[in-house]
Amino acid sequence: MRTNTVMQNIRSIAVVCIGALLTAVGFQMFLICHQLLSGGVSGIAMMIGYFTGWDIGLLYFVINVPILLWGYFAIGRYFVLLSMLSVVLTSWFMQIIPVDVLSDTDMLIGAIFGGVISGIGIGITLRAGGSTGGFDIIGSIVTRYFDIPLGSILSILNGIIIIVHGYLTQDWNLSLYSLISIFVTGKVVDMIHIRHIKVTAFIITNEKDRLLELLLQRPRGVTHIKTTGAYSEQERDMLMTVTTRYELAELKRMIRQVDPKAFVNIVETAEVIGDFRKNH
Numbered sequence: 001m002r003t004n005t006v007m008q009n010i011r012s013i014a015v016v017c018i019g020a021l022l023t024a025v026g027f028q029m030f031l032i033c034h035q036l037l038s039g040g041v042s043g044i045a046m047m048i049g050y051f052t053g054w055d056i057g058l059l060y061f062v063i064n065v066p067i068l069l070w071g072y073f074a075i076g077r078y079f080v081l082l083s084m085l086s087v088v089l090t091s092w093f094m095q096i097i098p099v100d101v102l103s104d105t106d107m108l109i110g111a112i113f114g115g116v117i118s119g120i121g122i123g124i125t126l127r128a129g130g131s132t133g134g135f136d137i138i139g140s141i142v143t144r145y146f147d148i149p150l151g152s153i154l155s156i157l158n159g160i161i162i163i164v165h166g167y168l169t170q171d172w173n174l175s176l177y178s179l180i181s182i183f184v185t186g187k188v189v190d191m192i193h194i195r196h197i198k199v200t201a202f203i204i205t206n207e208k209d210r211l212l213e214l215l216l217q218r219p220r221g222v223t224h225i226k227t228t229g230a231y232s233e234q235e236r237d238m239l240m241t242v243t244t245r246y247e248l249a250e251l252k253r254m255i256r257q258v259d260p261k262a263f264v265n266i267v268e269t270a271e272v273i274g275d276f277r278k279n280h
Helices: 002-034 040-052 056-074 077-096 107-127 135-143 150-169 172-192 208-215 245-258
Strands: 198-205 222-228 235-244 263-268
Touching: 002 040, 002 056, 002 077, 002 107, 002 172, 040 056, 040 135, 040 150, 056 077, 056 135, 077 245, 107 135, 107 172, 135 150, 150 172, 198 208, 198 245, 208 222, 208 235, 208 245, 235 245, 245 263
Parallel strands: none
Antiparallel strands: 198 235, 198 263, 222 235
């Protein structure tokens, strides 16, 4: 079972690497070459870079550091470690991917393809259990408590950046093209990463205390139910918890780590009424 956990971690890291590459390609080859913004932290880094000439990849990394620290306390270590890897790799790829390769393409094409490619990179990184930093982390924290699609939150936050950019530069054409890119990115992220959907996990385990200790490290509601097997007539402990598709990978990892033989039934939840984060 330990081997399976290691392989799962390796797959997650590989996906994050691919996501970082796609994000950097979308930025460098389609957006930055047209002086467009991606929005969010990357958009802030681009805006500062356009005005000052500073390295955008390095700015992207520096601005992400305090947000990653916030995510560490609000979301969890595993999430932030993958996010750190994504941010570092994206910054590094931005150093080696040329900017002016596709600068002769139409600006609208750059906005659309830049949004699609970076959206795929962001989406698969989120599916792997990490993020590309910045507003992805802020959006992920918000969607832990509200049934709002992550891509929609990113679009709103990024739209604010675009308005600021248009006001400062007085070039609303660039801002509107950037807004198209952000809209496309948000839609692609929502197609790939259905993080706002809730699921209920029923876990029948012989390691109730150890598993509860891990589950309750985060503000996650867990219900303990005593059950009896119909065939074996043996008493077993069942834990019921409501979580999100985004956190499901981490939940399954915890269960495999504590009780590889646990029986787990996961069903999609249509609606949750009340604060399902509180212990009960």
